[in-house]
Amino acid sequence: MKKRLIALLLTGALTLSCLSGCGKTAKPALNIIDDNYRTCYEVFVYSFYDSDGDGIGDLPGLEKKLDYINDGDDTTDSDLGCNEIWLMPISPSPTYHKYDVTDYMDIDPEYGTMEDFDALIEDCHSRGVHVIIDFVMNHSSSEHPWFVAASDYLKTLDADEEPDLEACPYVDYYHFSREKLEGYTALPGSDWYYEARFWEGMPDLNLKSEAVRKEFDEITSFWLDHGVDGFRLDAVTSYETGQPDEITEELTWFNDMVKAKKSDAYIVGEAWTNRKFYAPFYASGVDSFFDFSFADSNGNIAKILHGAGSAADFAQSQINAETLYQSYNPNYINAPFYTNHDMARGSGYYTGELALQQTKYALAMNLLMQGNAFLYYGEELGMRGSGADENKRAPMQWSSDATAEGMCKGPANMKQQEMIYGSLEDQAKDPNSIYSFTKEVIRLRNTYPAIARGMTEILGAEDGDSQICGIRRRWEDSDVAMLFNISSEDRTVAMPEGYQLVDWVNATDAKNAVSEKDQILSLPAYSIAILSPDSGTK
Numbered sequence: 003m004k005k006r007l008i009a010l011l012l013t014g015a016l017t018l019s020c021l022s023g024c025g026k027t028a029k030p031a032l033n034i035i036d037d038n039y040r041t042c043y044e045v046f047v048y049s050f051y052d053s054d055g056d057g058i059g060d061l062p063g064l065e066k067k068l069d070y071i072n073d074g075d076d077t078t079d080s081d082l083g084c085n086e087i088w089l090m091p092i093s094p095s096p097t098y099h100k101y102d103v104t105d106y107m108d109i110d111p112e113y114g115t116m117e118d119f120d121a122l123i124e125d126c127h128s129r130g131v132h133v134i135i136d137f138v139m140n141h142s143s144s145e146h147p148w149f150v151a152a153s154d155y156l157k158t159l160d161a162d163e164e165p166d167l168e169a170c171p172y173v174d175y176y177h178f179s180r181e182k183l184e185g186y187t188a189l190p191g192s193d194w195y196y197e198a199r200f201w202e203g204m205p206d207l208n209l210k211s212e213a214v215r216k217e218f219d220e221i222t223s224f225w226l227d228h229g230v231d232g233f234r235l236d237a238v239t240s241y242e243t244g245q246p247d248e249i250t251e252e253l254t255w256f257n258d259m260v261k262a263k264k265s266d267a268y269i270v271g272e273a274w275t276n277r278k279f280y281a282p283f284y285a286s287g288v289d290s291f292f293d294f295s296f297a298d299s300n301g302n303i304a305k306i307l308h309g310a311g312s313a314a315d316f317a318q319s320q321i322n323a324e325t326l327y328q329s330y331n332p333n334y335i336n337a338p339f340y341t342n343h344d345m346a347r348g349s350g351y352y353t354g355e356l357a358l359q360q361t362k363y364a365l366a367m368n369l370l371m372q373g374n375a376f377l378y379y380g381e382e383l384g385m386r387g388s389g390a391d392e393n394k395r396a397p398m399q400w401s402s403d404a405t406a407e408g409m410c411k412g413p414a415n416m417k418q419q420e421m422i423y424g425s426l427e428d429q430a431k432d433p434n435s436i437y438s439f440t441k442e443v444i445r446l447r448n449t450y451p452a453i454a455r456g457m458t459e460i461l462g463a464e465d466g467d468s469q470i471c472g473i474r475r476r477w478e479d480s481d482v483a484m485l486f487n488i489s490s491e492d493r494t495v496a497m498p499e500g501y502q503l504v505d506w507v508n509a510t511d512a513k514n515a516v517s518e519k520d521q522i523l524s525l526p527a528y529s530i531a532i533l534s535p536d537s538g539t540k
């Protein structure tokens with residue numbers, strides 16, 4: 003017993019000296035918890051991996067590349083380590099992006115078949131990877147049979163004739179009016195208008211209609227029966243434009259309806275607006291809403307890295323957000339993300355000689371937030387793309403050779419993107435690449451469960467240094483602290499009392515360790531130290 007204890011202590015000492023002296027030769031074992039605090043990889047199937055040579059990514063192609071996302075083996079470090087996938091819309095649609103659905107219970111033939119989907123889900127689940135699907139309930143395609151039936155019927159009515167829902171129930175599925183209301187567009191060949199907030203090809207559905215709710219009840223059952231682990235709700239703020247209480251009611255209906263069928267389903271909503279407007283949506287019981295205030299070129303993370311905020315702002319803004327969400331739902335799960343398919347790629351936010359470090363560090367700041375953290379495909383390669391939506395959805399850069407196996411052609415109107423940080427082939431070999439760094443940060447999420455699950459506390463170890471941010475998170479009996487050096491210069495800081503250095507990442511030089519000597523921590527430029535209480539994580 004005593005011998006074992008000494009051996010354990012020695013192992014601990016060796017790990018520590020290696021951490022501070024000779025690079026991370028002994029990485030702590032992963033500790034992955036099977037819950038809804040995950041690391042989720044957002045995939046645009048169209049641009050991910052093409053399995054049949056038509057230049058369009060597909061579900062069998064994605065399945066082929068699952069080893070890249072997660073190989074299901076905790077002892078390897080050749081995969082990203084994401085343990086959830088968000089599939090952007092996969093159902094039949096006339097557009098390349100497929101956010102206008104014509105059949106909610108099938109797979110677009112460009113992407114494959116239901117059998118391909120079932121195989122993908124089975125393969126994901128065998129690796130401990132959850133799959134959530136985009137759920138576009140705000141609107142359908144104008145080519146959806148519901149809309150076509152409603153339109154055809156309305157065109158038969160006389161000028162003073164009111165629609166008869168018994169003759170055509172689909173009229174109630176949408177918002178039709180003979181007046182041109184705000185957000186409405188003319189129905190060609192008739193004296194009717196219909197609500198279409200995004201585009202005439204996307205008529206807004208009437209989510210107050212019992213018949214529509216019954217349809218989505220069946221549609222969620224369909225996908226849950228096919229094994230999905232949850233849903234990403236598109237365009238929540240447009241459910242009832244400008245009417246947050248009604249949106250909350252609709253979200254409550256959806257959440258209750260799904261959780262009655264699968265109590266541990268995970269639901270995340272896209273409410274692209276300010277925090278005060280969407281935080282009350284948490285009262286619906288929907289697990290998560292994307293945390294827009296930290297994302298994009300003008301969000302908290304980019305602002306701080308551009309010097310428009312202090313390191314302390316990073317901690318305080320998280321605390322403000324968490325406290326607000328918690329006040330509406332104690333079981334909320336934050337959904338931090340840095341970019342998505344609607345935003346310019348993150349690597350374009352920084353210029354000059356620090357651009358690479360800042361691109362990497364921003365991803366770490368995002369991925370080390372609490373909650374279920376999202377990573378948009380290709381951000382881990384620092385892919386480029388801005389302007390038109392198509393540019394933000396460019397082919398995954400497996401190779402710099404566009405004719406290499408599996409490479410996609412990308413959306414038709416995409417401007418060719420110059421990928422300045424190289425393809426996966428280049429980056430996989432380079433310990434200082436964006437890819438290698440991102441993998442290291444995800445490893446931290448998978449090693450220290452409190453990072454995702456604890457509430458943010460200010461550590462108070464900054465010694466008045468505006469470039470140092472100390473964050474502590476506790477969950478069950480684990481306790482982890484993170485010290486961020488958000489500057490281009492090396493810094494030192496006193497080791498917080500009762501803590502020891504257990505891990506680190508460095509966005510400047512992966513070989514230049516965070517180290518500790520005589521209770522003084524040396525934090526290289528753009529590094530992050532991971533600390534645990536002296537007694538170690540239990």
Ligand code: CA
Pocket residue numbers: 052053054055056057058059060112
């Ligand atoms: Ca294909």
